[in-house]
Amino acid sequence: MNWKLAFTIASTHLLSKKKQSIIAMLGVTFGISMFIIMISFMTGVNQFLEDMAMDNTPHIRIYKPIELREEKIIAEGQQQTDKTWYVLEHQRPKNELSKIKNGLIMGQRIEEMPEVLGVAPEVSSQVFFNNGPVQIPGTISGIDIPSEEKLFSLDKKMDEGSLEELQKGSDVIVIGKGLAKKMNAKVGDRVSVTTPSGNNLNVRVVGIFSFGIAAWDETKSYATLATVQKIMGVDPSYITDLNMKLKDKTGAVEFKKKLQALYPNVYMEDWETANASILAGTKIRNIMTGVVCITLLIVAGFGIYNIMNMNIINKMKDIAILKATGFEGNDITAIFLLQSLMIGIAGGIAGLAIGWFFSYLLSRTPFPAGEFFRISTFPVNFKLFHYMSGLFFGFLTTLFAGYFPSKRAAKVDPVLIIRG
């Protein structure tokens, strides 16, 4: 087959009917540009939500849950005369400390493992905050500030004040933006913290942070490990959580199993379980994006199919004469398939350019996210892979759409056309 000749004929055909070629192209252009905009925006949203959650979520969290014993408690009668067995139904949770035994040492050991990026110990408790007579429920977390900065970039979440003051001062805390608003507390104000067991401490607010997640900003507060241990009245080895980040977060489930085998007495939770709802959202958005993109490309494909069919009906005489002068069926197929592919590639490249342009505009458009989201414009991803696959799918669509009309063209019987 003579591809060069087929190419010359195909391009001459296209150029001699510019209007028709451009209309055919526009179908693909529209499909591909929408594909680019959709996928850039959707993956941008996914990325943003995941980053926001992942920033603050440990890859694996180790803690000691409040557990009920599954088995019933059975006791023998105490008196000599009492020969009965007592079975304790509907037992209440045991007053157990939620302390991880040897937590700090366990943290150090885990930190030395090669998969681990770092471990941040935490001691947290539910508390009431008072600024005046009203009690506001929340939590307080005692943290190791350097590792918290390193793993969860807490320092970047500070709106007012700084973590340095938290490190230096005693009886100081930083509180969430929402919590500060509820209490009408400002930096420098003193608030009272009360634990469920009744311990109470007056602390000074040295900073206000915001994660961009309302539920957290309205309840959380941080202080040093020592401060929280002091409020709770526990010893300095008392740790309730170990939050760790791994070098590769996708290996979290595997690594969790390995850790669990080493430390069977604590409970471990990986980020995929903790963020199941966000991951499900991502999955649904991906499916939606895929469905819309495929629909767009199919519509563009049908456009090309129609135009190619019309084109071939218009070119019956030419096909007949080419076959009469010695062109084979394959040559004819090549001519029309090439036309279709040229439409596809030209339309596809135009679509990529337009898609890029509009995603760029979108990425510059202010996003009315409210004060809680740490985001000012629409989240948009620019990935070469999306552009490559856009072009590839455009190519594939036109290949399919052009194939059947081209095969039909190859079957044209020249005698029928020439004899009229």
Added chain:
Amino acid sequence: MSTILKATNIVKYFYEPEKFQVLKGISFDANKGEFLSIIGKSGCGKSTLLYILSTMDTDYEGTLEINGQKTTGQGQNQLAHFRNEHMGFVFQFHYLLPEFTALQNVMMPALKLAKYSPDEIEHRAIEKLRLVGMDEYAMKHASKLSGGQQQRVAIARALINDPTVIMGDEPTGNLDKANSQRVFEIFKQLATENQQTIITVTHDPDFANGSDRIIEMEDGHIIGTHFPNGEHS
């Protein structure tokens, strides 16, 4: 004189609208350098015969041999290649590709055959256009040429691969007197000087009478053969 085309007992049916025998056993030979005309009334089957001879119509009984090769039973692609190399066509309606120039139209079958380099093909195409007196119009688009001019370009295209047989389906049917005469003279020259065999179907008595041999058909039979300029073997 050597036989270039040999048709033996060609039988052809049409199935639409009902089964009908168009050709009822046609046998004849054509020699190298012979200018042959097929005449007959409309519907006698002469065009049908020509398209069978052209190898484009493969749905027939009997055998056809061209240039020593049996073409009956060959595949479509083989036949396409065969036509490309050994046959030239001139039709009643010129059938040039309207988007291309006269020169490109002439070059097309040669580019397909790819026996020569594109430069050489262009050179040869201009030669052929000169032969039919159309070299001045080489760069004009086919759609911008008059009927007579288009027919001459079509002849140049038929000649580009130096075919052994040139077939014409009423090549002058759509032309005025002067242009018909011109086409006739080109054919005559090809037969005598280049020793190419010419087979044309025609309604034009002047055209037929100028050829070497006339085959007259009626109702799917050959009913007579004439040698208008005296028989010569």
